Amino acid sequence: MTIQTIATTPFAGQRPGTSGLRKKVTEFQQPGYLENFVEAIFLTLGDCAGRTLVLGGDGRYFNRQAIQTILRMAAAHGVAKILVGRGGILSTPAVSCVIRKHGAFGGIVLSASHNPGGPDGDFGIKYNIGNGGPAPEKITEAIFAHTKALSSYRISDAGPVDLDAIGTSRIEDMQVEVIDPVADYAELMGRLFDFDAIRALFASGFTMRFDGMSAVSGPYAKAIIEGMLGAPAGTVVNAEPREDFGGHHPDPNPVNAAELIALMDGPDAPDFGAASDGDGDRNMIVGRKLAVSPSDSLAIIAANATVAPGYRAGIKGIARSMPTSQAADRVAAALGVSCFETPTGWKYFGNLLDAGLATLCGEESYGTGSDHIREKDGVWAVLFWLNLLAASGKSVNQIVEEHWARFGRNYYSRHDYEAVDAGAAEAMMQALRDQLDTLAGRQFGDFRVQQADDFAYTDPVDKSVSSRQGIRIVMTDGSRIVLRLSGTGTEGATVRLYLERYEADASRHGLATQEALAPLIDIAEQVSQLKQRTGREQPSVVT
Ligand code: VG1
Ligand code: CO
Numbered sequence: 001m002t003i004q005t006i007a008t009t010p011f012a013g014q015r016p017g018t019s020g021l022r023k024k025v026t027e028f029q030q031p032g033y034l035e036n037f038v039e040a041i042f043l044t045l046g047d048c049a050g051r052t053l054v055l056g057g058d059g060r061y062f063n064r065q066a067i068q069t070i071l072r073m074a075a076a077h078g079v080a081k082i083l084v085g086r087g088g089i090l091s092t093p094a095v096s097c098v099i100r101k102h103g104a105f106g107g108i109v110l111s112a113s114h115n116p117g118g119p120d121g122d123f124g125i126k127y128n129i130g131n132g133g134p135a136p137e138k139i140t141e142a143i144f145a146h147t148k149a150l151s152s153y154r155i156s157d158a159g160p161v162d163l164d165a166i167g168t169s170r171i172e173d174m175q176v177e178v179i180d181p182v183a184d185y186a187e188l189m190g191r192l193f194d195f196d197a198i199r200a201l202f203a204s205g206f207t208m209r210f211d212g213m214s215a216v217s218g219p220y221a222k223a224i225i226e227g228m229l230g231a232p233a234g235t236v237v238n239a240e241p242r243e244d245f246g247g248h249h250p251d252p253n254p255v256n257a258a259e260l261i262a263l264m265d266g267p268d269a270p271d272f273g274a275a276s277d278g279d280g281d282r283n284m285i286v287g288r289k290l291a292v293s294p295s296d297s298l299a300i301i302a303a304n305a306t307v308a309p310g311y312r313a314g315i316k317g318i319a320r321s322m323p324t325s326q327a328a329d330r331v332a333a334a335l336g337v338s339c340f341e342t343p344t345g346w347k348y349f350g351n352l353l354d355a356g357l358a359t360l361c362g363e364e365s366y367g368t369g370s371d372h373i374r375e376k377d378g379v380w381a382v383l384f385w386l387n388l389l390a391a392s393g394k395s396v397n398q399i400v401e402e403h404w405a406r407f408g409r410n411y412y413s414r415h416d417y418e419a420v421d422a423g424a425a426e427a428m429m430q431a432l433r434d435q436l437d438t439l440a441g442r443q444f445g446d447f448r449v450q451q452a453d454d455f456a457y458t459d460p461v462d463k464s465v466s467s468r469q470g471i472r473i474v475m476t477d478g479s480r481i482v483l484r485l486s487g488t489g490t491e492g493a494t495v496r497l498y499l500e501r502y503e504a505d506a507s508r509h510g511l512a513t514q515e516a517l518a519p520l521i522d523i524a525e526q527v528s529q530l531k532q533r534t535g536r537e538q539p540s541v542v543t
Contacts, residue, residue, distance in 0.1 A: 094280070301360060
């Protein structure tokens with residue numbers, strides 16, 4: 001075994017987006033492409049002597065190969081020890097959990113999350129810091145700067161490590177420990193939730209379907225929900241992580257999890273439905289004929305946090321991403337705790353959680369989590385709901401309707417225009433920015449604009465500023481239109497249009513969401529000319 005220095009030249013475009021570097025598999029397969037980015041991570045980390053790292057991914061195509069490369073590069077950079085999930089598998093929340101539990105210096109997660117996988121799909125890589133959370137912008141920008149100036153990378157010429165057997169081996173002076181990907185995570189869940197109550201719920205005949213979407217959360221859900229909580233075998237479906245996610249688009253929303261939605265809408269619906277995404281950090285909660293809006297789910301979890309043993313003492317605060325509905329704000333106000341509004345992406349929650357300013361966090365994109373780790377956590381959210389269903393004896397629908405009756409309903413929807421021309425999307429955003437100053441005070445039908453801006457965030461802990469985080473048009477009644485460009489897509493640009501309307505009157509809580517939002521959809525089009533500019537008549541996905 002020797003450490004080699006291989007000459008390389010920079011690749012353009014290795015700037016991490018909302019959640020790491022995501023590109024087509026074919027781009028990652030170019031010689032040196034993965035190596036360059038990993039070298040840039042190690043150059044950013046500096047001296048790795050004595051340090052432990054965690055490594056794993058969502059099992060998608062190219063995962064195993066990338067893990068072998070990263071192991072050999074970690075050894076070449078003097079890492080003391082690396083914990084890698086068996087089979088190269090670790091969900092994003094499990095990486096966060098393992099980093100924290102084992103006091104690791106950081107971790108590398110291989111995933112393009114909700115993006116499709118397979119040879120023609122996407123691959124991704126992100127770095128998590130010692131608190132278990134995604135690297136903040138300061139670090140991702142430093143990594144990007146290194147990618148632009150590389151002339152070589154270092155790698156050991158050692159052979160492949162057996163990833164399928166638990167145990168310890170060595171590359172150069174680095175110890176490689178293959179760990180059970182589920183054990184640490186399952187133990188943490190057992191401390192947060194009332195497993196006895198959930199076991200009793202299943203024993204009483206309660207039925208559920210968890211759709212793993214052939215992605216990484218399957219093994220976690222199977223071990224915990226069927227194994228530890230006694231749900232009948234077959235409760236967790238599509239539980240085997242597959243390299244192409246079995247052709248599924250591993251994004252848990254009513255469009256991509258159509259089979260689960262059809263089941264929950266039909267005569268044989270179980271009591272509870274749930275799904276998670278490619279890397280296990282997202283969740284969708286479904287009742288009979290009701291997909292719970294992720295923004296509502298965050299608010300409901302916050303309002304009921306104390307049913308779970310891990311949150312008995314109450315919550316310190318809530319944080320939500322800017323486009324996420326303001327349903328959680330109402331709960332925070334009722335509880336007398338702060339509600340923080342951050343840019344999109346979990347990395348912005350880390351400081352708030354570390355400082356003890358927030359306990360619960362959420363995003364409209366089917367992401368919910370808490371201070372138990374520093375990533376959003378799909379199985380955690382599902383277990384919270386199970387705990388709530390067990391403790392209350394109510395159905396999902398009852399819980400949601402009672403929540404709306406108490407706090408009012410925030411009708412909410414996101415319209416995605418995927419893979420549109422990047423230049424046209426940028427031009428649309430610029431045109432919106434250019435008219436921001438003229439929007440305040442304008443009347444559109446029943447709505448009057450109170451405020452229009454390009455969202456900027458100052459982190460309350462380290463005072464770092466993130467600007468241009470999305471156009472926000474806020475109406476005097478609190479309704480909102482938000483437009484931003486995705487930072488996780490790999491083809492052209494994806495425009496996200498977010499719509500929100502508040503309705504206090506319970507007699508008007510039964511409207512169809514798109515109907516309730518129709519006037520705001522019209523205003524968004526008038527202001528942005530989205531359809532004309534992108535040449536699209538309809539959004540590609542409505543959630
Ligand atoms: C999307 C979501 C965002 C989420 C991010 C990563 O980002 O909108 O809320 O944090 O994906 O989720 P964007 O920039 O495409 O809107 V995941 O499950 O990919 O780690
Ligand atoms: Co994800």
